[in-house]
Amino acid sequence: MSAFSDPYDPNRKLGVACNCGKHASQVEHDSSDDLACADPEVLSNRVIESTMVRALFPHDETRRRFIRAVGVNTAMAAIAGVLPIGAMQALAQERKSLAKTELKIGFIPITCATPLIMADPLGFYKKEGLKVTLNKTAGWALIRDKMLNKEHDASHFLSPMPLAISMGVGSAAQPMRVATIQNINGQAITLHIKHKDKRDPKQWKGFKFAVPFDYSMHNFLLRYYVAEHGLDPDRDIQIRVVPPPEMVANLRAGNLDGYLGPDPFNQRAVYDEIGFIHILSKELWDGHPCCAFGVSDQFIKENPDTFAALYRAVLSAARMARDPKNRSLIAKVISPANYLNQPETVVEQVLTGKFADGLGNVKNVPDRADFDPFPWHSMAVWIMTQMKRWGYIKGDVNYKQIAEQVFLVTEAKKRMAELEMKSPATSYAKFKVMGKEFDPAQPEKYLGSFAIKKAAA
Amino acid sequence: MIKSEALRAGILSLMFLLVLLGIWHVATLPKEQAASANDEYAKLMGKGAVKTTGFPTPAQLGETALKHISDPFYDKGPNDKGIGIQLGFSLARVGLGFALAALVAIPLGFVIGMSPLIYRALDPFIQVLKPISPLAWMPLALYTIKDSSISGIFVIFICSVWPMLINTAFGVAAVRREWLNVAKTLEVNAVRKAFQVILPAAAPTIMTGMRISMGIAWLVIVAAEMLVGGTGIGYFVWNEWNNLSLTNVIFAILTIGLVGMLLDLVFGRLQNLVTYVE
Numbered sequence: 077m078s079a080f081s082d083p084y085d086p087n088r089k090l091g092v093a094c095n096c097g098k099h100a101s102q103v104e105h106d107s108s109d110d111l112a113c114a115d116p117e118v119l120s121n122r123v124i125e126s127t128m129v130r131a132l133f134p135h136d137e138t139r140r141r142f143i144r145a146v147g148v149n150t151a152m153a154a155i156a157g158v159l160p161i162g163a164m165q166a167l168a169q170e171r172k173s174l175a176k177t178e179l180k181i182g183f184i185p186i187t188c189a190t191p192l193i194m195a196d197p198l199g200f201y202k203k204e205g206l207k208v209t210l211n212k213t214a215g216w217a218l219i220r221d222k223m224l225n226k227e228h229d230a231s232h233f234l235s236p237m238p239l240a241i242s243m244g245v246g247s248a249a250q251p252m253r254v255a256t257i258q259n260i261n262g263q264a265i266t267l268h269i270k271h272k273d274k275r276d277p278k279q280w281k282g283f284k285f286a287v288p289f290d291y292s293m294h295n296f297l298l299r300y301y302v303a304e305h306g307l308d309p310d311r312d313i314q315i316r317v318v319p320p321p322e323m324v325a326n327l328r329a330g331n332l333d334g335y336l337g338p339d340p341f342n343q344r345a346v347y348d349e350i351g352f353i354h355i356l357s358k359e360l361w362d363g364h365p366c367c368a369f370g371v372s373d374q375f376i377k378e379n380p381d382t383f384a385a386l387y388r389a390v391l392s393a394a395r396m397a398r399d400p401k402n403r404s405l406i407a408k409v410i411s412p413a414n415y416l417n418q419p420e421t422v423v424e425q426v427l428t429g430k431f432a433d434g435l436g437n438v439k440n441v442p443d444r445a446d447f448d449p450f451p452w453h454s455m456a457v458w459i460m461t462q463m464k465r466w467g468y469i470k471g472d473v474n475y476k477q478i479a480e481q482v483f484l485v486t487e488a489k490k491r492m493a494e495l496e497m498k499s500p501a502t503s504y505a506k507f508k509v510m511g512k513e514f515d516p517a518q519p520e521k522y523l524g525s526f527a528i529k530k531a532a533a
Numbered sequence: 534m535i536k537s538e539a540l541r542a543g544i545l546s547l548m549f550l551l552v553l554l555g556i557w558h559v560a561t562l563p564k565e566q567a568a569s570a571n572d573e574y575a576k577l578m579g580k581g582a583v584k585t586t587g588f589p590t591p592a593q594l595g596e597t598a599l600k601h602i603s604d605p606f607y608d609k610g611p612n613d614k615g616i617g618i619q620l621g622f623s624l625a626r627v628g629l630g631f632a633l634a635a636l637v638a639i640p641l642g643f644v645i646g647m648s649p650l651i652y653r654a655l656d657p658f659i660q661v662l663k664p665i666s667p668l669a670w671m672p673l674a675l676y677t678i679k680d681s682s683i684s685g686i687f688v689i690f691i692c693s694v695w696p697m698l699i700n701t702a703f704g705v706a707a708v709r710r711e712w713l714n715v716a717k718t719l720e721v722n723a724v725r726k727a728f729q730v731i732l733p734a735a736a737p738t739i740m741t742g743m744r745i746s747m748g749i750a751w752l753v754i755v756a757a758e759m760l761v762g763g764t765g766i767g768y769f770v771w772n773e774w775n776n777l778s779l780t781n782v783i784f785a786i787l788t789i790g791l792v793g794m795l796l797d798l799v800f801g802r803l804q805n806l807v808t809y810v811e
Contacts, residue, residue, distance in 0.1 A: 209611050214761065218675075413609070418775075432574050437574070438577060
């Protein structure tokens with residue numbers, strides 16, 4: 077019996093008769109112009125049907141008698157009722173044409189990367205037919221270089237990085253894209269325990285702070301925060317770039333007075349009794365983006381199907397991560413040495429929002445960290461206003477064009493619709509940062525409203 | 534007499550070790566922790582639980598070492614492998630970088646050593662390139678080579694090439710005139726002269742250069758792997774630094790020291806093999 081024959085045809089002997097296997101004889105095959113011969117989808121479905129029907133009726137004669145007796149449609153319905161043929165066919169379809177299934181993805185061991193990390197142990201990549209190797213990477217400069225060198229197919233990024241790389245700021249220009257935002261909120265300013273009485277930023281003159289990278293939300297939020305309190309971040313304090321995993325060790329050694337860093341390293345400083353959490357980044361801008369999931373433009377063009385599958389895997393993970401019920405489980409699967417390499421209780425405090433603040437209080441902030449994947453264009457515009465404010469980019473910036481090129485909103489909407497996730501109707505929204513409204517339609521006016529900024533060259 | 538001196542030195546070494554362990558043990562005795570009024574806060578701070586942080590006692594270190602040594606080849610994914618596998622990666626990188634360096638340095642050293650003119654012409658370049666730290670090469674290597682693992686090997690190559698080059702050149706240049714003159718009178722051809730007169734004569738110096746280079750390569754690999762990450766004993770140190778786990782870091786340091794000593798012993802033996810008495 078040929079796997080490609082219609083198993084519901086009572087007049088058909090299920091045996092090899094022609095080349096393609098769809099016809100009773102080679103003559104019939106040659107005279108046929110049946111397009112189904114060439115359609116892999118129809119053939120794939122046929123294979124599944126045949127296999128299952130053959131399993132039900134090992135003897136061809138029995139099968140033919142059964143189908144003649146009850147009629148084709150009844151037989152199909154009856155068999156489909158017993159066997160999950162439709163589901164099997166759908167499953168086989170999903171895997172049909174991924175040209176590239178083995179992917180290398182880079183990440184920094186921080187909770188910002190939760191969706192793309194958890195997708196590995198919880199099987200979201202596997203479900204999309206992808207075989208992903210997650211490479212722990214030593215710092216953001218290396219993340220950038222490994223993406224530029226194509227050692228990684230996709231990567232965990234700080235959300236300003238793809239903008240900077242696409243513009244060729246701080247690196248060779250290469251079109252980089254933000255597929256999803258990984259996390260919103262989830263950062264904090266941590267200070268050394270010896271500064272527990274200096275809670276007013278005006279007392280911070282001469283402090284040494286760390287941020288993970290120049291092109292990071294951490295850098296822009298820390299600068300924004302101290303500037304709102306009247307300090308010039310370029311003159312009154314020192315801001316250094318320190319890879320997140322090394323922040324706690326430097327804080328202990330006294331090299332730093334504090335940092336605006338990613339978790340779990342804020343909570344880790346508390347756990348090790350070195351620092352305390354001064355303020356959560358959520359209190360500066362509730363809903364701010366932090367890290368992103370990005371790929372190069374070239375990768376999208378060369379592997380559109382793989383990209384779509386990867387997109388769905390990360391979005392599904394983000395959907396699971398958004399539900400507070402799942403946070404303890406997620407903390408458990410991402411804490412081991414292969415991923416974050418942190419004590420589970422530290423990660424759990426970050427994700428559930430019930431945490432010790434380092435000053436003797438237990439706080440309960442359920443939305444301390446969240447994982448809204450939608451890549452708002454307005455976020456990109458805000459990031460560029462801050463890049464210009466602090467002199468990372470100069471001259472005229474076409475905010476809208478760059479934002480829309482780098483943050484893939486259309487693609488995000490499409491993939492979210494496939495997964496029945498809700499996405500907002502617009503990609504620009506006004507929001508407030510420390511009580512001051514930002515209107516994405518007027519970036520230059522917003523920029524002009526700040527008293528403290530780097531003098532334009 | 535010699536035997537008893539070796540014995541006495543051994544006993545003295547052992548006593549040093551015991552004193553060191555004793556001081557270490559006393560210095561790291563666990564302190565009584567003040568009971569916190571707030572139980573929930575204490576729990577979130579990990580009080581009562583075994584923390585990975587802090588300086589370990591000798592017993593804790595022994596326990597960790599036993600755990601690593603009893604299962605050296607486990608593989609729990611790309612970022613968590615046993616100490617044996619990590620050492621294997623590091624040794625493979627060192628071996629490759631070192632072999633490449635030897636392939637370049639020894640023939641080039643021969644040429645430089647035989648020609649005073651070339652020696653003088655190349656000397657300024659060698660003097661400038663020699664003292665550059667391995668980590669300073671890394672950004673340049675990553676940018677031009679565009680591959681992090683090859684960059685790691687390149688950095689080992691570039692750091693271990695100089696001692697071999699200089700020693701080979703020096704050894705070749707210092708071959709005794711009389712021997713070369715004898716070769717000349719016997720009308721030995723150039724290839725035979727190189728392999729049967731100069732090479733054996735310069736071999737001890739070349740081997741010293743190789744020994745120094747191997748030491749440097751082993752120093753460099755740890756730094757390079759901490760920077761590039763992924764695999765290797767340097768990555769292991771970095772990953773445990775992330776976790777602020779001093780116990781694992783100290784274990785890794787001891788392992789690095791032991792392996793470095795073994796490598797040096799091997800080259801010491803090789804050196805003895807080629808040494809001759811005039």
